Every structure is written in C-alpha cells, then in structure tokens.
Amino acid sequence: MSRRPGSRASMRHMKSFALLLPLCLLMQDPxxxxxxxxxGFEFSKGMKLPDEVTALxxxxxxxxxxxxxxxxxxxxxxxxxxxxxxxxCNGTPKLNEIVFCALAEGxxxxxxxxxxxxxxxxxxxxxxxxxxxVSIYVLDADSVQ
Amino acid sequence: xxxxxxxPALVALLTCLTATTAAQxxxxxxxxxxxxxxxxxxxxxxxxxxxxxxxxVAAGGDAAMPAVRAWTDKxxxxxxxxxxxxxxxxxxxNGEAVLGxxxxxxxxxxxxxxxxxxxxxxxxxxxxxxxxxxxxxxxxEFVEDPAWLMRTFARWLADDPTRDFDVETAPGQIVRTVExxxxxxxxxxxxxxxxxxxxxxxxxxxxFLGDPWGKRRAxxxxxxxTALLGTDCGYRIDATDQEHAPARLRLADAIAAKDGGxxxxxxxxxxxxxxxxxGIEILSCKNGDLFLRWSADGLVQGGPSPxxxxxxxxAPAHWTKLLRTATALELPQENGVVICDxxxxxxxxxxxxxxxxxxxxxxxxxxxxxxxxAAIEESGDPSLAGALRQRLEQFVSIAAQAR
Numbered sequence: 001m002s003r004r005p006g007s008r009a010s011m012r013h014m015k016s017f018a019l020l021l022p023l024c025l026l027m028q029d030p031x032x033x034x035x036x037x038x039x040g041f042e043f044s045k046g047m048k049l050p051d052e053v054t055a056l057x058x059x060x061x062x063x064x065x066x067x068x069x070x071x072x073x074x075x076x077x078x079x080x081x082x083x084x085x086x087x088x089c090n091g092t093p094k095l096n097e098i099v100f101c102a103l104a105e106g107x108x109x110x111x112x113x114x115x116x117x118x119x120x121x122x123x124x125x126x127x128x129x130x131x132x133x134v135s136i137y138v139l140d141a142d143s144v145q
Numbered sequence: 146x147x148x149x150x151x152x153p154a155l156v157a158l159l160t161c162l163t164a165t166t167a168a169q170x171x172x173x174x175x176x177x178x179x180x181x182x183x184x185x186x187x188x189x190x191x192x193x194x195x196x197x198x199x200x201x202v203a204a205g206g207d208a209a210m211p212a213v214r215a216w217t218d219k220x221x222x223x224x225x226x227x228x229x230x231x232x233x234x235x236x237x238x239n240g241e242a243v244l245g246x247x248x249x250x251x252x253x254x255x256x257x258x259x260x261x262x263x264x265x266x267x268x269x270x271x272x273x274x275x276x277x278x279x280x281x282x283x284x285x286e287f288v289e290d291p292a293w294l295m296r297t298f299a300r301w302l303a304d305d306p307t308r309d310f311d312v313e314t315a316p317g318q319i320v321r322t323v324e325x326x327x328x329x330x331x332x333x334x335x336x337x338x339x340x341x342x343x344x345x346x347x348x349x350x351x352x353f354l355g356d357p358w359g360k361r362r363a364x365x366x367x368x369x370x371t372a373l374l375g376t377d378c379g380y381r382i383d384a385t386d387q388e389h390a391p392a393r394l395r396l397a398d399a400i401a402a403k404d405g406g407x408x409x410x411x412x413x414x415x416x417x418x419x420x421x422x423x424g425i426e427i428l429s430c431k432n433g434d435l436f437l438r439w440s441a442d443g444l445v446q447g448g449p450s451p452x453x454x455x456x457x458x459x460a461p462a463h464w465t466k467l468l469r470t471a472t473a474l475e476l477p478q479e480n481g482v483v484i485c486d487x488x489x490x491x492x493x494x495x496x497x498x499x500x501x502x503x504x505x506x507x508x509x510x511x512x513x514x515x516x517x518x519a520a521i522e523e524s525g526d527p528s529l530a531g532a533l534r535q536r537l538e539q540f541v542s543i544a545a546q547a548r
Contacts, residue, residue, distance in 0.1 A: 036381070
C-alpha cells in the first residue's frame with residue numbers, strides 16, 4: 001500500500017516521469033473482483049491481510065457496488081465510498097467492506113443511485129491517521145458506469 | 146426444528162464480547178473527555194475516525210452515556226450516526242445508563258437506528274435471563290413491525306421454538322405470522338443457528354433493479370453456516386453454480402451429519418425470465434420497505450420484500466398512457482440528503498436511477514407514482530396499491546404537501 005486519495009496528484013506527477021508504466025497499465029485487462037473477496041475476512045488492526053486480497057494491490061480492478069458519500073450531503077463529489085449494501089439500516093460497513101474511491105484530479109460526478117461498476121487501480125493496505133486505521137482499500141477510479 | 150440446537154458460534158462470540166465490555170464499565174476512565182469523543186464520532190470528516198471514536202464511546206459504557214444524551218438533547222436523536230448506535234449496541238456493556246438509552250432508542254419509532262438499538266437489547270437478553278424478562282415487552286411490541294430488521298431482532302427471542310418461553314410473564318410473545326421476507330428469514334436463521342434455512346439461502350441469485358440482494362443473502366448465510374459447521378467446505382459465493390456444486394454437496398452432507406437429518410436439497414432462486422423496464426424501491430427503517438418493478442407490457446411485481454411476491458397485469462390502455470407520462474418525466478439523480486430512509490426510482494431503463502430522501506420527491510414523479518397506484522388498484526391488488534400510497538407520503542416534497 002503506497003498512498004491515499006489525497007496523494008493522487010503527486011502520484012500522477014510521478015507517473016509523468018515514467019511514461020511506459022501508465023501505458024502498460026492501460027493495456028491491462030481489469031481484474032474482476034467483488035466484495036465477497038474484499039470483505040471475506042474479519043478485519044483487525046495490524047493483521048496480515050489475506051493473500052487473495054493483497055494480490056490485488058496495484059492491479060487495475062473492476063468492482064460493482066453502491067456509491068456513498070463519506071459525509072452526508074448533496075452535490076457532485078471528487079471522492080466517494082463503494083459499498084456492498086445500499087441500506088444503511090443494515091449495519092455499519094466495516095473497513096474491509098468499503099473501497100475509498102478517488103476520481104482524477106479536478107473531476108467530479110453525481111452520486112449514482114443504483115449499482116455502479118468502477119474500474120481503476122486498487123491499493124491495498126492499512127492507511128492510518130492519528131494512529132487509527134482509516135482505510136484498507138483505496139481505488140483511483142478511472143471509470144464509473 | 147430440533148429443540149437442542151447448539152447456539153451459533155456468532156452468538157457465542159457476541160456473548161464474550163458483551164461480557165467483556167460489561168466488565169470494562171467499571172474500569173472506564175472517568176477523566177476522558179466524552180463530549181469530545183461523541184462529537185468526533187458524529188461529525189469527523191473521516192469515516193474510519195468516526196468508527197474508532199464510536200468504539201471508544203461504547204467502551205466507556207455508562208461513563209460516556211451522559212455525553213451521548215447531551216449531544217442528542219442539543220441536536221436531536223437523529224443526529225447520531227448508525228456507527229455510534231451500533232457500537233454501543235455491540236460493546237456498550239450492561240450498565241443502567243446504556244440499557245436505558247438502548248431501550249429509549251428502540252421504542253422511538255422516529256429514530257433512524259431503532260433496529261440497531263433493539264439488536265443491542267436482544268444480544269443482552271439472549272445472554273441473561275433477567276434481561277430477557279425485563280425486555281420481553283419491548284420485543285413483543287415489535288414482532289409484527291413493518292421494518293424487517295426490527296421484526297427480526299424482536300422475533301429472535303420472542304418466537305424461538307428452541308426456547309422455553311414463559312408466556313405468563315411475557316404475554317403477547319406468541320408470533321402469529323410466519324416470516325416471509327427472505328432477508329429476515331436468513332438473519333433469523335443466522336441468529337438461531339438454523340443451518341437448513343441458511344442452506345436454502347445459499348443459492349439465491351435474485352436481484353432487484355440491478356441490486357444483487359440474493360447474493361448478499363447467500364454471503365450472509367455462508368458466513369453463518371461456516372461458523373456453525375466450523376468449515377465452509379470450500380464453498381465460494383463468487384463462483385458459478387457449476388463450480389461450487391461439489392462444495393454445496395459437502396455442505397449439505399455436513400449439515401445432515403450435524404443434525405442427524407436428511408441431506409438438504411439445493412433450492413436455486415433466480416430472477417423470473419422477464420425484462421423489467423423500471424421500478425421503485427423504498428427502504429424505510431420507520432415504515433418498512435416496498436419494492437415494485439414493471440415490464441414494458443405492464444406486468445407489475447411488488448411487495449414488502451425484494452422477492453416481489455405480488456404480481457398484477459395493468460390494463461394495456463392504462464399502461465400505455467402511464468408509460469407515455471413516464472417518458473416525459475425528468476428526475477435529478479439526487480433529491481435531498483439521504484441519511485437513512487430512501488427511495489430509489491427508475492422510470493425506464495434508458496434513464497439513470499434517482500435517489501430520493503424523505504420529503505424530497507418532486508411533484509411530477511409523485512403524481513406519476515400515485516397514478517401507478519391507481520392502476521394497480523384497478524388491476525385488483527388494493528393492498529399493494531395502498532402500500533405504495535402510504536409509503537409515498539414520507540417522500541412527497543414539503544412543497545407538494547402544502548398544496
């Protein structure tokens with residue numbers, strides 16, 4: 001795990017110095033994954049994540065789910081959460097049941113109501129802030145359909 | 146069903162958790178700034194930090210509850226996030242202040258997260274006979290609740306045939322209706338360790354407006370079955386039916402070996418072989434859910450659960466007119482700020498779906514849905530039509546209500 005949504009601009013800057021890498025990434029077929037894989041274990045801070053999950057780190061993946069805001073509100077977003085269940089009544093999503101998605105710098109979109117399919121590069125690993133885990137899955141969303 | 150079912154491992158885990166946190170009550174530091182932690186749990190911009198603050202408040206038990214009360218006194222009960230209520234329900238301990246809050250929240254029909262509060266009471270009641278007796282009237286009140294999650298936690302202890310229930314001290318706890326919502330049946334089966342009911346959920350592939358709710362149900366069933374049997378027998382939810390057929394057979398054999406009964410048969414549940422043009426989904430913790438979908442030729446399926454058990458054919462002339470009106474409607478993708486209850490509407494497949502918060506449904510869409518209700522009633526299903534009209538009331542815009 002190497003980054004979080006806020007560091008996307010610097011990552012893109014670095015990529016510009018390595019033109020071959022993004023070209024290679026663009027040529028990758030996305031790996032189809034789902035929440036049964038991502039959320040298929042009991043997460044605890046500091047644990048070794050399952051191999052089938054860490055194997056997705058750095059891969060271009062395709063994932064279906066519901067878009068949600070990190071904070072309730074309205075209007076277009078540059079970042080959003082991907083979750084498996086649209087109904088908040090059904091319980092609080094755990095950190096391994098959420099993919100934190102970031103759109104490209106300067107891009108925003110409306111939160112869509114139904115199931116969406118997101119494609120982009122997935123980063124797997126604990127991100128901490130103030131000594132607390134704030135995310136496990138971060139995805140640079142290149143396409144949301 | 147056997148009367149000697151072992152309790153599921155999940156419940157055993159929760160027992161330990163509740164007992165542990167109950168013990169933590171006495172040692173919770175009083176020097177903590179609970180107001181700060183509550184505020185953080187309710188308002189921090191980072192989801193993960195809200196979660197961790199919620200757990201901290203819950204671990205504080207009774208010591209932290211005055212700060213929670215102060216918060217809700219100031220900003221209202223619905224300013225509490227579900228994560229905080231769920232954390233208190235899971236790990237708030239058995240102190241009087243915690244129990245008092247959970248009971249108050251569970252009884253408040255306008256509180257978004259009343260089912261989570263009731264779950265907190267049910268977990269404690271499951272573990273302690275005294276608490277079971279104390280909260281029995283609360284469970285009895287909600288066994289027929291329109292919201293499936295409320296009903297599930299109320300029924301967990303209220304109509305469990307494996308329990309020696311004392312109907313004299315807890316009158317009204319006999320549940321008269323069989324649970325028909327597949328989501329509730331699976332959740333109840335997980336709570337009670339009913340492996341055969343869980344097995345029937347494994348092959349659910351049904352969807353509603355693109356939402357694979359059957360697959361979620363199957364995943365929940367597999368998690369519970371794995372805890373019960375001590376193995377998943379290699380079954381994978383994301384595999385194809387053909388791929389996981391051998392694992393499914395191993396699971397069926399394991400269930401038969403465990404309870405001594407016959408090997409359960411696989412029941413595959415899939416969507417009907419129909420194409421649906423649009424639909425409406427109302428998810429409400431207050432009034433219960435409602436699902437409706439329609440085909441291009443006016444077949445309407447619907448009901449209070451996503452399996453849509455009601456089916457009616459709208460008269461062709463009426464349906465043609467309704468479709469024409471729907472084509473002319475334009476809806477923003479987001480209507481209002483959704484916190485809990487919400488409506489999802491797709492008028493036609495070539496239009497994006499719209500999400501609507503309570504009191505935010507634009508008048509033209511509300512009018513169209515009322516016309517749909519009238520058409521359903523004319524087709525001979527007044528109960529489905531009435532349910533649609535009743536659920537819509539919560540979502541019709543304030544401006545429209547004033548007219």
